[in-house]
Amino acid sequence: MTDPVISVEGLRKSYDDFEAVRGIDLEVGAGEIFAFLGPNGAGKTTTVEILEGYRVRSAGEVAVLGIDPQHADRAWRNRVGFVLQESRLVPELTPREAVEQYAGYYSSPRDIDETVNLVGLSEKANARTSTLSGGQRRRLDVALALIGDPALLFLDEPTTGFDPSARRQAWDVIGGLRDLGKTVFLTTHYMDEAQALADRVAIISAGRIVATGSPEDVGGDREARTEISFRLPAGVRSPDLPEPVRAVARIDAGAVSMTAEDPVPVLRDLTVWASERGVGLPDLQVRRPSLEDVYLELTRQTDGAGEGTG
């Protein structure tokens, strides 16, 4: 196996008396699209900025393309591209000119027109960047990060604040990076974005990694648990429920809900009981949690401790 593109061990970062990152381990392999998920203030941006070489860590080991980013040199910057969370474009330039300017900084840049085309800005190539929509600006950000033909790209919240169609277009561009063989480190607070793009995800909450794996894996074991809910039928009180159901149910003002690893026996007990008594099960719902629910649950568990610098 080749060396990982990014490897992080025991990374910590404190600001004064607040510890934003509390000992995290990560590994990203070549050609992977890796999504780093977490709510605002979870330590996501701090971690990324340490990997990008913009911030100095408090403790731990970090290697990005074999180099400690704290000692990044020109050769290293030649192989890394950044889409920063917030970076305005120069309004006086056109997309083509902006890309041409950045092409000049790198030792072996990609073709300018091809790169403008790759991010879908050919038609706007010669308009001032001040006339671009939010989605178009973000795609130009990607072009500027890509023009040096980097091995590794950091995309920090590339679609925050986008409307659905702009997001789709951005996703198409990011998905296209896979075909170029780029390694992508993507931060986002959208689970669906990670699901649509990433080979692997890590979820950070309050400065710690709380889950890691493929999007399917991360959702997987939680998805095994099924949520069953219904309302108590008229004239039925909770002690009337069958014993196995009563043991696990949460009853609140006539609303019954329960979580089951295996929903089949519970549902059988319930339906047999209901048909024997000749009552219905109003509002009966059987649902498996979505990845979004899993993400919300994982990040809620550690909530409250994670306020502060992001």
Place this chain on the structure above:
Amino acid sequence: MSGAALVLHQFRFDQKIFWRNPAAVFFTALLPLIFLFILASVFNDADISTLDVKGATYYVPAILTLAVISATTVKLATNLPAEREAGQLKRVRGTPLPPAAFVAGRVGNSLVITLIMVVLVSVIGALVYGVTIPTETLPALLVTLAVGAFSFSCLGFALAAVIPTEDAAPAVTNATVLPLYFLSGVFIPEDELPNGILAFADVFPIRHFFEALFTAWDPHTTGAGFEWGHLAVVAAWGLAGLVVAVRFFRWEPR
């Protein structure tokens, strides 16, 4: 690209961006010319008694002082904090472009605007107001311009380093240079200013730069017109600015 080619590349884009920004062109290039027309016209025939020159001869180097500082200190100290707050400096810092090449491109940009202004102000002074363009003192004038443009560029980077935000940039910059223009005799002829005020202005570099420029235009000047004493003060301020800039300049928004 080699270092020199990178500087040239960066300079080319800085120039393009400057000339495409109407506000920047107005404040840096047109406003000094407007001041020249107003002041030189109003005071053209009024003699500056203590110097024994006519008003226009006084105001050509005075407005040149203003033009050089506008193209260097004012331009850098208002643009760079805005670019820092917009994340543009941070983005550039993430590329292999060496910081020195970025800085050299900006200083080159200011130098070229300065040169254009020198030509415009001198030519307008000669054609419209009959103010003779320096010939014997030309080498001294060029040295003065070089020292001034370099020093006032350093002071621009120093101000940009200590100004916290985009909003604060124009306020702090103008609050620094505008009063000094008045106290240094750039707007008000110096024979109208009390000695105490001129002595106070002598602490700062603007008046010294103006005095060195004035010597180049002064018909009473004998010899080459090098004002080494004044230039030393300007250069000392420039070096102090350089130290502050190197120590405190940041690429990331705070």
